[in-house]
Amino acid sequence: MTDILTAPAPSSGAPTPNPAAAPAARTRRKARREARAAWGLLTPALIVIGVMTVYPAVLMVIQSFTDYTVKNKVQGTWPSFVGFQNYIDLFAQSDFPAVLARSLGIMIVLTILNMTLGMLVAILMVRLSRAWRILVSVGLLVAWAMPPLTATVVWGWIFDTEYGVVNAMLNALTGTSNWTNHSWLLNPWSFFFVLTIIVVWQSVPFVAFTTYAALGQVPDEVLEAASLDGANGFSRFRLIVFPYLRSVLTVVLVLQIIWNLRIFTQVYALQSRGGLASETNVLGTYLFRQGVGEFGATAAIGVVMVILLLALSWGYVRTTLKEEEL
Template sequence: MSTLTEAPESAAARDTPARRRPRVDRLPYLLLLPCLAIIAVLLLWPLGQVVAMSFYKLNNVRQLRGTREWPWVGLDNYVQILGDPFFLKVLRNTVLFAAANVLLTMVFGTLVGLLLNRLGKKMATFVASCVMLAWATPALTGTIVWKWIFDDTSGLVTWLFNKLPDGLSNAVFGRSDWTGYGWFNSPLLFFAILTLVVVWHSFPFIAVSVLAGLKSVPSELHEAARVDGAGPWRVFWSVTFPMLRPVFGILVVLSTIWDFKVFTQQFVLAGGTQDRTTFMLSIYSYAEAFSPPPKYGLGAAIAVILTLILLMVTGIYVRMVLRQEEEA
């Protein structure tokens, strides 16, 4: 009886793809290191400083320079802010303003994007270039122009209202002479003008993003829907919107973050931080930190609360995206 002896496993057999360990390519991580270092220096370090400042009582510039000790107060700044009824009013202003601006920006930007998609190539390029001028204009420059438009003596809006017939102006608005009228004195009117400025500056990005998404939707789907008798509104909700749902989701989150952080436009239109009735979280944080007497710790606490709110919004969106991918 002969016995079979198992031949020793060769080196080639041991190095089969099933046994070979996957090789980790470190080059992409090495290429990301400079960007991560820049982000850490320009974003994470200042953010950490703001979080640290929120736990101290800082009322002097010398404390920030390190020449005086930082008195530790723990969560007292947060307790003081969250227990202040004025903070709830500011939070309400911020949420309502952001909700209105996100809605108007998304609707107007989507309509412009649909219009650009229907135009010819040359006309669409011309209109898109004109539209992007508003987005490319710095917020400070654009807001100064809008403040001049609503100037109470030489502004364009004041001039137009003065051109109305006296009878019509009296019947509709209760006055015929608009010279000297304070367009920014009423909180409701101020927020209306601020909304106009922010939407004007924000909708071009939404329009171009929607246009880019529309270019990825197969034209056969739209043609099939029209053959079935669907109108423009039905085509949008049944074909376009489902295909662009991820795009709209990202745009809503970005618009929410931007509108929650509106500062430059409000600061310029209001002429500073004197009008507390129109405060929102960004300018509230600035006013508490830098208005005399300065309270840097309270301002930092408000900034941290605003950051946490925006992180919650982003987290909710990411969770929704992951859930949709699991269901798919």
């Protein structure tokens, strides 16, 4: 009788509920709801990006392998597939290689000047008094806020052949009239000298403000400790300040490379004031002037530019992905 009373009840075959399973299931359902909500919020932005960026990019790649011209567009006919012929002609039967080398050269010069001068201005702003810092900030903002076309017109008048201030000042300094009617835009070297002044004048404020904001994140205690240990200014900047600025400067450097490689407005405006387009074209103006209605050939130029920009910025993208994995 005792064995009967103490014997375990027979199993009914139903699974025994796990107390930890219910919270885990609720967590999974919550994660799925949050994922659906996130995708719902992202969908409008993804649609806009797809329409404004992905579709034109795919269409450009497809057209680069055809002989699509304005004739096909007017007549509504399909272009012929030409394979890599547009790319072969681009590098073998045009002056595109010279334009590409010129664009890379001016990009390197502009990037070095923008980064160097911008960092120096930022360090100077840290050491200035409040009044002088505000004055310098206002001057930088004025240069930064001016539209590129307006800035080019203003600097074009400064270097004007007949009425330019620069020619008048050089005549006054040399005591001669050798600089009268001197054209700064006719010679390609002086053309790019003027272009460099305009672009650097407008690009340095961005680098300066960004670097100045990043300098505010460097702990003063660390700098004071390094100073007490006998580290000079260059050592403190190289060993302490620069590691704090590295991520910010990397982003700024990539942006400067991209912006300086795709400059258009300043070059085109200076060419309109007397520069020789054939000797001063960069990638942007070359693409604009090359083959009106030759959509296949110009699409090939656009694809090469995109590949070049992606290659130049790939280092930053790879570094960013590695930092996110850590």
